[in-house]
Amino acid sequence: MLRSRSVLFSTNDTNPDFVKMVRTILIVLMFASFGIVISSFLSNGSLAVKVTLSSIALLAGISLFITFQGILWPAKLFLPLAGLVASTFLAIRANGMHDTAIVGFSLVIIVASLMSGQRAIPYATFLTMLGIGAVAYADMTGINDSVLASATGWNDVAVMVFLQLMVAGSLNALMTIFSRTVETQVEVNQELRKLQSDLERRVEERTKALSTSAEVSRRLSTILDPNQLVSEVVEQIKEAFNYYHAHIYLVEEATGDLVMVGGTGEAGKVMLDSNHRISAGKGIVGRVAETNKSVLVSDTSQDENWLPNPLLPETKSELAVPISLGLKVLGVLDVQQNQVNGLSSDDEALIQSIAYQVAVALENAQTYSQTQKQAERATVINDISRKIQNTSTVEQALQVAVRELGKTLGVRESRIMLDLPDSVLKDIR
Numbered sequence: 001m002l003r004s005r006s007v008l009f010s011t012n013d014t015n016p017d018f019v020k021m022v023r024t025i026l027i028v029l030m031f032a033s034f035g036i037v038i039s040s041f042l043s044n045g046s047l048a049v050k051v052t053l054s055s056i057a058l059l060a061g062i063s064l065f066i067t068f069q070g071i072l073w074p075a076k077l078f079l080p081l082a083g084l085v086a087s088t089f090l091a092i093r094a095n096g097m098h099d100t101a102i103v104g105f106s107l108v109i110i111v112a113s114l115m116s117g118q119r120a121i122p123y124a125t126f127l128t129m130l131g132i133g134a135v136a137y138a139d140m141t142g143i144n145d146s147v148l149a150s151a152t153g154w155n156d157v158a159v160m161v162f163l164q165l166m167v168a169g170s171l172n173a174l175m176t177i178f179s180r181t182v183e184t185q186v187e188v189n190q191e192l193r194k195l196q197s198d199l200e201r202r203v204e205e206r207t208k209a210l211s212t213s214a215e216v217s218r219r220l221s222t223i224l225d226p227n228q229l230v231s232e233v234v235e236q237i238k239e240a241f242n243y244y245h246a247h248i249y250l251v252e253e254a255t256g257d258l259v260m261v262g263g264t265g266e267a268g269k270v271m272l273d274s275n276h277r278i279s280a281g282k283g284i285v286g287r288v289a290e291t292n293k294s295v296l297v298s299d300t301s302q303d304e305n306w307l308p309n310p311l312l313p314e315t316k317s318e319l320a321v322p323i324s325l326g327l328k329v330l331g332v333l334d335v336q337q338n339q340v341n342g343l344s345s346d347d348e349a350l351i352q353s354i355a356y357q358v359a360v361a362l363e364n365a366q367t368y369s370q371t372q373k374q375a376e377r378a379t380v381i382n383d384i385s386r387k388i389q390n391t392s393t394v395e396q397a398l399q400v401a402v403r404e405l406g407k408t409l410g411v412r413e414s415r416i417m418l419d420l421p422d423s424v425l426k427d428i429r
Contacts, residue, residue, distance in 0.1 A: 019067065022075050022115065026064040029082065033057035052089050056082045080112040080124055088131040096139035096149030097132075097156045105131055105160075106167045118175040125168040132160050205346070208240065226365045230262030233358055237335060238264045241347070244338040245312050247271070248323070248358070249278065249285055250331035256280045258289055258332060267311035283307035284320045285332045292329050294321040296348050299340045314338040319347055321355045323362070330359050380408050 033053045040050050059082065063075040087104025094101060105128040112124030138144040139152035215236065234246040247263035260276040263269070281290045284306055288295050297318045300306045306318065315336045323331040333355040337343050384404040391397040406414035 019072065022072060022079075023064060023067055025079060025111070026060050026067070026075055029079070030057050030060035030064065033060065052085070056086060076115040079115055080108050080120075080127070083108040083111055084127050084131050088134050091135045092138045092144050095146050096135055096144045097152045097160060098148040102132075102135065102160065105164055109164065109168050109171060113171055113175060118172060118179065121168050121172050121175075125164060128164050129161065132157065132164065136160075202346075226362055226369075227261065229358070229361055229365060233333070233354065234262045234264050234268070237351070237354065241335075241350075243335045244314060244342075245336040246334070248331060248333050249289070250323075250362075251280075251289060251329060252277070258285055261331075267309075270311055278307070284318055285334055288320040288322050288332050289329050292322045292324055292327065294319070294348055294352060296343060296345070298343065312336060316340045317342045319343045319351060321348065321352045323355045323359045325359050325363060330362055333358060380404075384408075 033056045037050050037053045037057065040053070059078055063078045066072075066074050083104055087101050087108065090101035090104070091097070091099045108128050108131075109121060109124045112120040135144075136152060136157045139149040142150070144150075230248045230250075234248055237243060238246045245264055245267060247268055248261055249258035250261050251257075252259050257280065258278045260268075260271050260278075263271050278285050280286050284295050284297060284303070287305060295318075297303045297306060300308075300315055300318055309315070316339050317337045318334065319336075320332050320334040322329050323333055333351060335343070335347070335351060384401065387400050387404060388397045391400055402414050406412075
């Protein structure tokens with residue numbers, strides 16, 4: 001029951017081209033049947049022929065009407081059966097197994113396969129065997145009394161059965177080849193669509209990467225505070241590319257250690273509060289700082305140099321790139337992902353670009369800080385010099401100098417010790 005339903009109902013039923021083909025066949029069959037019936041009336045033909053063909057024309061019209069209601073299974077069932085009945089009836093009424101109407105049995109198999117697909121071929125073949133049996137029975141029992149029909153023998157039946165099996169087998173083979181070709185084409189199309197989708201995704205990711213890089217560059221150019229700078233960078237990177245974690249280490253000149261100065265999330269806050277640091281050459285970050293070369297670890301569980309962090313238990317892949325200007329390493333920019341192979345060479349190229357911008361920004365911030373300190377120092381010196389110049393005695397000048405230097409240096413007590421001869425001291429007094 002289920003197999004027969006699968007033959008009559010298929011995905012093609014909603015295909016406009018298939019529906020159009022079914023309707024065209026029904027229209028041709030209906031008008032052809034009516035034409036033969038009219039011709040039969042004009043030539044005073046057999047009543048049985050008139051009734052049979054009129055019935056076929058009527059059923060074709062009904063099936064055609066039903067197709068416009070969106071229902072195709074009656075047409076898919078009727079067309080092969082109509083062909084079978086017409087071929088059987090016309091053969092019996094004419095020359096039996098030797099009549100040209102017998103070709104209609106092959107057409108029944110072809111039409112059934114067109115209507116319902118490859119699965120309909122066995123059913124249609126079985127029905128044609130019944131039709132051939134009916135024609136052979138009529139020939140051999142004398143029901144069909146034509147001269148050619150009376151000459152029918154078992155060899156004729158065998159040849160006809162063999163021909164139908166050949167038609168069914170050839171058609172089945174052709175449809176199998178066609179089906180495989182279609183499946184292959186579908187697979188190729190799916191691969192092309194997947195490739196196109198991947199390309200579009202990569203272009204989108206690349207565009208996003210360039211946009212983020214440009215935004216980071218723009219923001220960095222306006223930030224002169226190193227602490228604010230590293231905080232902005234890690235947050236933007238994590239949000240833009242949905243990394244599991246991102247943080248920045250800077251090299252401590254006194255010890256050579258890598259001190260974490262910026263990190264994302266709660267883990268980053270905890271590490272910053274604990275003054276988290278890594279020794280040079282230790283782990284992935286230490287190796288990058290030591291060699292001034294990027295390190296990409298696709299699977300951290302397979303890297304013996306990887307240092308697990310209990311605050312980041314889901315890290316599965318890691319990328320660390322040096323923040324450097326030439327041979328001078330200022331620090332390391334590190335990003336992590338929570339899936340194996342979650343980071344690629346594309347990420348490496350992007351992070352390297354951002355790391356270079358961070359290096360330039362840090363250098364600019366440091367230069368600005370030094371310049372600002374020098375300017376402040378010069379201002380203080382000029383202010384003290386001006387106040388000293390406004391004094392009238394050496395003693396007043398020394399008192400001003402001691403007082404202003406104490407304020408500037410922020411000390412509680414300051415003094416000037418003079419080791420001069422008594423004669424000079426008397427002159428000062």
